[in-house]
Amino acid sequence: xxxxxxxxxxxxxxxxxxxxSHAVDKVSFSESERNAILTHGPWPPKTATDPSNRVSGxxxxxxxxxxxxxxxxxxxxxxxxxxxxxxxxxxxADGLALSAGVSRVDRNTIALANLRLNRWYGWDGGSDNLxxxxxxPILDPRxxxxxxxxxxxxxRSDVPFARGYQEIFNAPPGTHNxxxxxxxxxxxxxxxxxxxxxxxxxFDEFRDALAASDKPNAERYPAxxxxxxxxxxxxxxxxxxxxxxxxxxxxxxxAGVRYFKPSGGIDKGRFGGIQKLKKSxxxxxxxxNDNPRKASGVATRHVxxxxxxxxxxxxxxxxxxxxxxPYMHDGSLATLGDVIQHYSRLNEERxxxxxxxxxxxxNLTEAEIADLVxxxxxx
Amino acid sequence: MRxxxxxxxxxxxxxxxxxxxxxxxxxxxGGGDENKIEKASYRLVFQADPRNINVGKFFSxxxxxxxxxxxxxxxxxxxxxxMPMHGHGMNYRPTVKQTAPGIFxxxxxxxxxxxSWMYRFDIRRGDRSTRVQTKLILK
Numbered sequence: 235x236x237x238x239x240x241x242x243x244x245x246x247x248x249x250x251x252x253x254x255s256h257a258v259d260k261v262s263f264s265e266s267e268r269n270a271i272l273t274h275g276p277w278p279p280k281t282a283t284d285p286s287n288r289v290s291g292x293x294x295x296x297x298x299x300x301x302x303x304x305x306x307x308x309x310x311x312x313x314x315x316x317x318x319x320x321x322x323x324x325x326x327a328d329g330l331a332l333s334a335g336v337s338r339v340d341r342n343t344i345a346l347a348n349l350r351l352n353r354w355y356g357w358d359g360g361s362d363n364l365x366x367x368x369x370x371p372i373l374d375p376r377x378x379x380x381x382x383x384x385x386x387x388x389x390r391s392d393v394p395f396a397r398g399y400q401e402i403f404n405a406p407p408g409t410h411n412x413x414x415x416x417x418x419x420x421x422x423x424x425x426x427x428x429x430x431x432x433x434x435x436x437f438d439e440f441r442d443a444l445a446a447s448d449k450p451n452a453e454r455y456p457a458x459x460x461x462x463x464x465x466x467x468x469x470x471x472x473x474x475x476x477x478x479x480x481x482x483x484x485x486x487x488x489a490g491v492r493y494f495k496p497s498g499g500i501d502k503g504r505f506g507g508i509q510k511l512k513k514s515x516x517x518x519x520x521x522x523n524d525n526p527r528k529a530s531g532v533a534t535r536h537v538x539x540x541x542x543x544x545x546x547x548x549x550x551x552x553x554x555x556x557x558x559x560p561y562m563h564d565g566s567l568a569t570l571g572d573v574i575q576h577y578s579r580l581n582e583e584r585x586x587x588x589x590x591x592x593x594x595x596x597n598l599t600e601a602e603i604a605d606l607v608x609x610x611x612x613x
Numbered sequence: 614m615r616x617x618x619x620x621x622x623x624x625x626x627x628x629x630x631x632x633x634x635x636x637x638x639x640x641x642x643g644g645g646d647e648n649k650i651e652k653a654s655y656r657l658v659f660q661a662d663p664r665n666i667n668v669g670k671f672f673s674x675x676x677x678x679x680x681x682x683x684x685x686x687x688x689x690x691x692x693x694x695x696m697p698m699h700g701h702g703m704n705y706r707p708t709v710k711q712t713a714p715g716i717f718x719x720x721x722x723x724x725x726x727x728x729s730w731m732y733r734f735d736i737r738r739g740d741r742s743t744r745v746q747t748k749l750i751l752k
Contacts, residue, residue: 484669535721
């Protein structure tokens with residue numbers, strides 16, 4: 235074939251085949267990369283009921299908790315509910331940079347899902363269990379602005395809710411003191427929230443196909459997502475913190491996001507969270523843990539606060555991440571692309587001296603950023 | 614997620630070190646894959662429970678320390694672990710109890726990241742402390 239004709243045909247092919255160069259890209263993984271990928275599954279993992287919550291997994295408690303979650307009964311003014319910030323049609327987040335109940339708070343609403351896998355709750359890990367975390371916003375004057383006394387009083391005089399309570403906790407709310415009523419409502423709320431589990435995703439299908447050496451199914455996973463995954467487990471080092479099937483180590487880190495609160499002052503992050511935890515009567519080491527051996531309290535017993543805890547925030551799960559924008563503890567990054575740009579152009583001077591060995595500016599190309607976004611969208 | 618201890622090397626910090634012969638076997642019973650370190654006047658043997666340490670999962674350590682030069686047993690032990698490459702340690706402080714002469718039980722250890730970790734054992738006898746370190750790779 236004449237060289238001019240040959241280049242003309244190639245040019246036409248390039249024009250009619252979108253992303254031609256990517257389409258012919260075969261992305262392969264080494265044995266160690268394959269092993270790293272397999273650690274991110276299988277999904278969903280097996281979970282047990284919460285031993286600290288005697289109504290965890292109880293069908294009546296789940297139904298009652300669901301009703302409470304959607305009801306304005308739990309807010310001081312009866313104008314807010316859990317759903318105000320944790321909206322089911324927004325992946326149990328609210329789409330806002332900063333949460334807003336009675337007034338605006340300084341942190342982004344964390345999407346609720348896969349909560350049985352958490353060791354800590356909240357951006358600062360101020361709670362070590364889901365029932366304590368569930369009553370925290372009810373009592374916070376900026377969020378639902380209620381009190382144990384108010385909620386217990388309301389419950390005792392509300393026939394349907396009082397009946398629901400009695401059915402689950404085997405006693406009318408009038409026989410329990412205000413604090414016990416509050417804790418029990420927290421346990422019903424927790425029982426419901428434990429049922430919110432994200433479904434299997436294209437990544438899970440790929441991961442399982444890889445595990446089974448099922449090439450045809452593995453091939454269905456988009457090449458761009460594979461390239462993004464390669465960066466995620468490789469030079470991006472994302473999987474150091476976003477590890478395991480839930481894509482988080484459940485711990486805390488300084489991601490180089492601002493410390494300053496929009497309302498003024500400094501957000502202490504994990505440092506403040508451990509302070510709150512140590513003062514709280516509602517931890518796994520306390521009397522409201524229904525497990526008499528307090529066996530699940532090992533993390534609380536041994537957690538330690540250090541200067542490194544300043545400005546650290548919980549490493550969030552990346553499951554369903556494309557539906558939970560905006561991102562970071564202060565909601566300061568609007569899109570997944572912004573998050574990756576943040577790490578790509580990281581201000582290393584901003585980080586703790588101790589953190590410098592872990593986080594480095596990634597200097598990713600635009601194509602690499604796009605691939606990482608594509609990968610994250612498959613989670 | 615399973616983890617495997619891939620490598621073990623002792624790093625001796627104080628003055629000089631020499632592999633000394635033990636005056637006693639210094640073996641933790643029921644073992645088979647114990648980790649052993651010898652430094653100057655000590656042999657230290659430790660075993661994790663569970664045996665396979667998983668990223669993000671709590672574990673305990675049983676440690677036996679035997680003097681190799683006939684000197685008295687240590688009075689106390691502190692245990693920590695760090696990731697030298699990352700410049701951080703564990704987020705948890707283990708508690709250590711002496712369960713028998715020369716035998717210690719540490720609870721509440723948790724390594725929250727895969728990679729190269731360094732165990733740090735500070736052995737105390739009287740007012741002297743000797744540091745013994747050993748590396749492990751967590752996958």
